Amino acid sequence: MTAPNPYAPLLDVIPVERREAAVLGGTTAFWVYGPADAEVTIVAVHGFRGEHHGLEPVVAHLPSVRVISPDLPGFGETAPVPGRTHDLDLYAEWLREFAAVVAPGAVILGHSFGSIVVAAAVAGGLETPRVILVNPIGAPALEGPRGILTRLAVFYYWAGAKLPKRLGEALLRNGLIVRVMSVSMAKTKDSGIRRFVHDQHDTYFSRFADRDVLHDAFVASVSNDVRAFAPRIAQPTLLVAAVRDDITPIEAERKLVKMFPDAELVEIPDVGHLIHYETPAAAADAITRFLAPSDAGTR
Numbered sequence: 001m002t003a004p005n006p007y008a009p010l011l012d013v014i015p016v017e018r019r020e021a022a023v024l025g026g027t028t029a030f031w032v033y034g035p036a037d038a039e040v041t042i043v044a045v046h047g048f049r050g051e052h053h054g055l056e057p058v059v060a061h062l063p064s065v066r067v068i069s070p071d072l073p074g075f076g077e078t079a080p081v082p083g084r085t086h087d088l089d090l091y092a093e094w095l096r097e098f099a100a101v102v103a104p105g106a107v108i109l110g111h112s113f114g115s116i117v118v119a120a121a122v123a124g125g126l127e128t129p130r131v132i133l134v135n136p137i138g139a140p141a142l143e144g145p146r147g148i149l150t151r152l153a154v155f156y157y158w159a160g161a162k163l164p165k166r167l168g169e170a171l172l173r174n175g176l177i178v179r180v181m182s183v184s185m186a187k188t189k190d191s192g193i194r195r196f197v198h199d200q201h202d203t204y205f206s207r208f209a210d211r212d213v214l215h216d217a218f219v220a221s222v223s224n225d226v227r228a229f230a231p232r233i234a235q236p237t238l239l240v241a242a243v244r245d246d247i248t249p250i251e252a253e254r255k256l257v258k259m260f261p262d263a264e265l266v267e268i269p270d271v272g273h274l275i276h277y278e279t280p281a282a283a284a285d286a287i288t289r290f291l292a293p294s295d296a297g298t299r
Contacts, residue, residue, distance in 0.1 A: 107291065135240070178202060
């Protein structure tokens, strides 16, 4: 990393510990932030091509909450699940088992692709008192404001999977393409935060296990969205959405919230699909209000 982390002073005072858990015949790496005796525990699931570092700016603004942040199978320090296709069913099954093993009864949070994984897992029986979805994928990615770019991404990941392995891996980890992705998503005018965002993507966006896992996860991310699961999520649910999101337009998020039996929508202005990097304080404020002490039963 070369760019200063604007959230480091807050994050540095929060205790953190790396741990591992046996899940689905593999080993999941995860990080535990915050006080061990916190009243609320959140399991936080990152988005496509990310890993646990991506949610740290939000964690930095939740000092009194215990946050458990795993790397998804095939990303970061978690190896792929042996012998499995890394589709949505696999990720939802993994999350149900991970939560049951590490933090039964915790609040569940998902960002971007993680919102789909969380929604699928909860609709499929994951026990949790509350659900939080940040930048939820509330409509087909191919129909979003950047539908053309998404179609280019489909070709990009297809080519990465079909080319000879060495060429395919090089294409998928190409720094220039990663930077283009980063620039296309960033909305902030703060030059320091923009440098931080690009540095985060440069550092962590290519920490996937192999091109097969990456292609499987990409197909899962563009073939599914939260709408299919929303009616089956009875728990109180918070949607934290961006007014300028190019993946899911805010109009689609306003429709999505009505599909849940019990949900509220918080809209954050002047930000796109990178709420977790650009406006983490606003996201944390919404989460804190949602998990107010009067909500007995959360942990």
